[in-house]
Amino acid sequence: MANQSNYIKLALPKGRLLPDTANLLDGVGLGFEGYSEQTRQYRLKSAKPPYLSAKIFWEKDIPIQVSIGNYDLGICGLDWIEELLVRYKASAVVKLSTLNYGEGYIYAAISYESEIKNLDGLLGRQGNWRIVSEYPDLAEAFALNIRMRRFRIFPVWGDAEGYPPENAEIAVLWARNEEELERKGLLPLMKLLPARATVIASRESLDNKDLASVLNRFAPMLDNREFSLSFEEVSSKEGFVGSLPRPELKKVKLALPDGHQQPPTAKFLERVGLNLSHYSGEVLDYHPSVDLDWLGVKVIRPQDMPLQVANGNFDLAITGKDWLLDHVYRFPSSPVVELLDLGFGKVKIVAAVSQEMPASTMEDVRQLLQKGKLPTLRVASEYVNIGDKYLCDHHISPYKLIPTWGASEAFLPEDADLLIDNMQTGKTMAEHNLKIIDVLCESTACLIGNKESINSPDKKEEIDFIIQMMRGGLS
Amino acid sequence: MESQRCKGMRDLLPDDMGKFRYIEDTFRNCCTKWGYREVRTPSLEYLRLFTATGTLTPSRLSKAYSFLDWDGWSGERVVLRPDGTIPIARLYLENLSFPARFFYVTDIFAFEQTGKENRERWQCGVEFLGGASPMADVELLLLAHELLHSLGISGVQLRLSHAGLAKALVKELGLSPRDEARMLGRILDGDWQAWKEAKSNNLELDKFLVSLVNFKGKLSDFLKKVKLPAEGTSPELESNLSNFIDILRLLDDLKCDYQIDIAAIHGFEYYTGICLQLFSRGEKIGGGGRYDELLSLMGSKSMPACGFAIYVDPVIKMLSLKEDERSESGVLLRGDEKKSRVVEACFSLAQSLRSAGRIVELDFAGESVADYRWVVSVSGEESFVIIDQKSGEKWEVRTLPQVVGILGVD
Numbered sequence: 111m112a113n114q115s116n117y118i119k120l121a122l123p124k125g126r127l128l129p130d131t132a133n134l135l136d137g138v139g140l141g142f143e144g145y146s147e148q149t150r151q152y153r154l155k156s157a158k159p160p161y162l163s164a165k166i167f168w169e170k171d172i173p174i175q176v177s178i179g180n181y182d183l184g185i186c187g188l189d190w191i192e193e194l195l196v197r198y199k200a201s202a203v204v205k206l207s208t209l210n211y212g213e214g215y216i217y218a219a220i221s222y223e224s225e226i227k228n229l230d231g232l233l234g235r236q237g238n239w240r241i242v243s244e245y246p247d248l249a250e251a252f253a254l255n256i257r258m259r260r261f262r263i264f265p266v267w268g269d270a271e272g273y274p275p276e277n278a279e280i281a282v283l284w285a286r287n288e289e290e291l292e293r294k295g296l297l298p299l300m301k302l303l304p305a306r307a308t309v310i311a312s313r314e315s316l317d318n319k320d321l322a323s324v325l326n327r328f329a330p331m332l333d334n335r336e337f338s339l340s341f342e343e344v345s346s347k348e349g350f351v352g353s354l355p356r357p358e359l360k361k362v363k364l365a366l367p368d369g370h371q372q373p374p375t376a377k378f379l380e381r382v383g384l385n386l387s388h389y390s391g392e393v394l395d396y397h398p399s400v401d402l403d404w405l406g407v408k409v410i411r412p413q414d415m416p417l418q419v420a421n422g423n424f425d426l427a428i429t430g431k432d433w434l435l436d437h438v439y440r441f442p443s444s445p446v447v448e449l450l451d452l453g454f455g456k457v458k459i460v461a462a463v464s465q466e467m468p469a470s471t472m473e474d475v476r477q478l479l480q481k482g483k484l485p486t487l488r489v490a491s492e493y494v495n496i497g498d499k500y501l502c503d504h505h506i507s508p509y510k511l512i513p514t515w516g517a518s519e520a521f522l523p524e525d526a527d528l529l530i531d532n533m534q535t536g537k538t539m540a541e542h543n544l545k546i547i548d549v550l551c552e553s554t555a556c557l558i559g560n561k562e563s564i565n566s567p568d569k570k571e572e573i574d575f576i577i578q579m580m581r582g583g584l585s
Numbered sequence: 586m587e588s589q590r591c592k593g594m595r596d597l598l599p600d601d602m603g604k605f606r607y608i609e610d611t612f613r614n615c616c617t618k619w620g621y622r623e624v625r626t627p628s629l630e631y632l633r634l635f636t637a638t639g640t641l642t643p644s645r646l647s648k649a650y651s652f653l654d655w656d657g658w659s660g661e662r663v664v665l666r667p668d669g670t671i672p673i674a675r676l677y678l679e680n681l682s683f684p685a686r687f688f689y690v691t692d693i694f695a696f697e698q699t700g701k702e703n704r705e706r707w708q709c710g711v712e713f714l715g716g717a718s719p720m721a722d723v724e725l726l727l728l729a730h731e732l733l734h735s736l737g738i739s740g741v742q743l744r745l746s747h748a749g750l751a752k753a754l755v756k757e758l759g760l761s762p763r764d765e766a767r768m769l770g771r772i773l774d775g776d777w778q779a780w781k782e783a784k785s786n787n788l789e790l791d792k793f794l795v796s797l798v799n800f801k802g803k804l805s806d807f808l809k810k811v812k813l814p815a816e817g818t819s820p821e822l823e824s825n826l827s828n829f830i831d832i833l834r835l836l837d838d839l840k841c842d843y844q845i846d847i848a849a850i851h852g853f854e855y856y857t858g859i860c861l862q863l864f865s866r867g868e869k870i871g872g873g874g875r876y877d878e879l880l881s882l883m884g885s886k887s888m889p890a891c892g893f894a895i896y897v898d899p900v901i902k903m904l905s906l907k908e909d910e911r912s913e914s915g916v917l918l919r920g921d922e923k924k925s926r927v928v929e930a931c932f933s934l935a936q937s938l939r940s941a942g943r944i945v946e947l948d949f950a951g952e953s954v955a956d957y958r959w960v961v962s963v964s965g966e967e968s969f970v971i972i973d974q975k976s977g978e979k980w981e982v983r984t985l986p987q988v989v990g991i992l993g994v995d
Contacts, residue, residue, distance in 0.1 A: 230763070253636075254646045420659070421658070440657075441656065441657060
């Protein structure tokens with residue numbers, strides 16, 4: 111094996127940028143076997159040169175991983191780099207160059223339904239604007255840049271385009287181009303930056319390691335253009351001619367989950383007799399219709415539900431207790447309450463470490479830190495707030511929490527020491543050579559509600575009806 | 586050992602605190618004598634207070650420590666106080682309605698990227714809410730002068746500009762509202778190039794602009810060299826210029842030293858009139874100005890107001906530590922902790938010296954290193970050795986009244 115100082119680690123993206131990045135690497139003779147869209151593996155070894163290894167991450171994780179020095183180099187969209195840098199300006203990550211692929215831009219957009227047609231129209235109005243985004247820090251930078259007077263930012267895990275107009279006035283989101291936004295019923299106000307693929311390096315690696323052997327190979331592919339946040343105003347267009355289905359405003363608003371929680375939720379709702387069209391099956395409609403004329407249903411990510419319910423965008427939602435707990439730990443005064451434990455979708459929230467770690471309890475982990483055998487406990491988790499509380503309660507010090515966006519188990523052992531994650535059967539944990547050292551809690555699907563809505567004389571009867579209906583389906 | 590202190594934060598050690606308190610006490614005394622009263626605002630405020638008023642430039646806002654607190658489910662961000670004046674204006678609006686003179690000593694938070702500069706800075710500020718120009722402006726300038734004089738800061742330079750004049754000038758350029766805001770933002774961020782790029786359609790006006798921005802000096806010269814075009818300028822520009830001249834004339838009458846420097850506006854969008862910056866030995870030690878529109882932007886009726894702040898951190902560096910009370914008359918009392926009679930004698934002697942106004946430190950471990958004027962060693966109930974560290978004299982006495990007599994305590 112090459113000596114450690116020559117060993118170069120790459121963080122490579124999943125998703126949007128994967129095919130072009132794989133082509134690029136093949137083209138410069140740095141191809142990795144198994145780096146394809148179908149891959150199930152995360153760790154990649156390069157045949158030639160042998161001193162190179164790589165790991166696949168969600169794009170969002172890459173700037174963080176590179177800045178904390180877990181990886182020497184990374185490739186990801188400029189959007190995620192700027193999202194990190196706009197808040198954490200002193201991050202130890204260096205943008206080396208953009209690459210000649212990675213389409214699309216980050217836009218700030220409003221609904222076509224809105225009376226506002228451009229930026230001046232927006233600024234000319236008094237309002238407490240709701241901005242929804244997967245990029246909360248870019249969203250804030252946008253608001254401050256245009257001198258927006260009052261605003262609130264709702265971070266979401268995805269599907270920001272689904273929020274305007276009823277659940278947010280403005281979305282800050284990625285789109286291929288303005289036409290795509292238009293098809294989604296959104297009108298662009300501002301182009302924040304191009305979401306180009308960009309090569310980044312850890313500052314520490316740049317200073318202390320010889321990265322030339324890899325960077326030289328990239329050289330012909332680098333376009334050496336500097337892109338950064340530009341806040342370019344999009345000129346307003348006349349005469350949008352699309353027909354948009356206007357979601358009707360209903361008295362009671364219910365959010366239903368997509369993803370893993372969608373099939374069991376659909377089954378449950380069928381059992382209790384709530385007839386929805388297009389919530390199950392091949393085509394998922396984000397606005398399924400329902401046979402109760404006072405009920406409006408929308409499909410969003412379960413992670414986003416507690417915050418959305420707290421803010422009154424929805425009166426009720428079906429989510430997991432894990433996400434409710436994560437929300438309540440962060441915001442103890444939140445007006446969200448659990449109304450019913452629905453019993454299905456049972457998972458355990460566990461703390462796990464690599465089989466190699468000489469620890470079988472959290473006390474053992476604490477001892478390792480105390481004796482200096484571990485300098486810092488690096489903790490990977492999707493549940494940042496559950497994780498934070500758990501580590502504080504166990505007097506773990508020092509620790510670093512690395513927020514992840516799924517596939518957290520792949521962080522261990524090289525990029526994190528402890529994992530806090532949900533577990534259904536334990537199969538994934540075993541596959542990744544991990545052992546469970548603690549069970550934090552159990553989580554099942556639950557119906558959550560906004561305290562104010564539940565007590566509102568206007569909605570009480572309907573909400574009680576839904577609760578009774580769902581209670582009837584509990585086994 | 587690796588420092589466990591937060592990056593960009595600073596500890597104030599006893600010597601620093603001695604100077605800090607000296608500045609604070611001098612400041613309090615001065616302000617109180619001018620009829621100002623002390624207030625204090627919380628460290629945490631809503632971010633919207635600072636965006637809603639459109640008062641901090643985007644570059645300053647991007648340095649604010651803003652975050653979601655435990656109550657943040659509604660998306661309402663809070664900030665660690667990024668500015669001294671705006672919270673005072675809020676305090677005023679929520680509690681009072683008549684003219685008020687306030688002063689405060691507070692810390693301001695701004696994220697400086699390197700972490701080498703302080704991210705928490707202290708300032709001593711003064712706000713005169715309801716004070717109309719030009720009298721209130723002059724009052725503040727004189728107060729600032731008096732304060733720095735009392736602190737013993739030498740070579741103070743007062744640079745004066747006028748935000749109303751600068752804003753009226755930018756308006757004359759006929760830019761779109763967003764370009765105008767951008768231009769003002771650059772000027773407020775201290776970007777000199779912005780002034781150079783400014784061009785209107787009026788040649789006379791451009792000439793005026795160049796002469797105004799480049800002028801440095803006194804009113805008499807200013808009146809000779811900087812001439813407003815005879816026609817084609819807005820009444821706003823004229824009234825701001827005449828307000829500036831009125832203030833300068835008053836300062837001349839009062840023999841107050843200053844230098845006109847129009848480019849010396851920095852960082853605060855809320856200023857509408859006179860702007861002042863205070864320098865000593867090339868370092869900026871204070872600043873302020875008039876902000877007549879801030880309160881109406883915050884939703885109240887319009888109200889004239891002005892203020893300034895002295896920056897404590899650079900001033901601390903300029904002060905030399907005065908001989909303190911310890912080395913002038915303080916007493917270090919030493920005794921053997923194992924002898925109960927000695928311990929008793931030490932505590933009782935210390936008490937009588939303290940009630941006579943002396944600083945007395947007890948040292949049973951023999952480890953104290955402070956430089957007290959007097960060192961008294963108690964070796965028995967009736968055995969005291971006194972050393973005057975200033976003169977080097979030494980006495981051996983047997984009774985408490987003798988000790989008290991030598992120390993000159995009445």
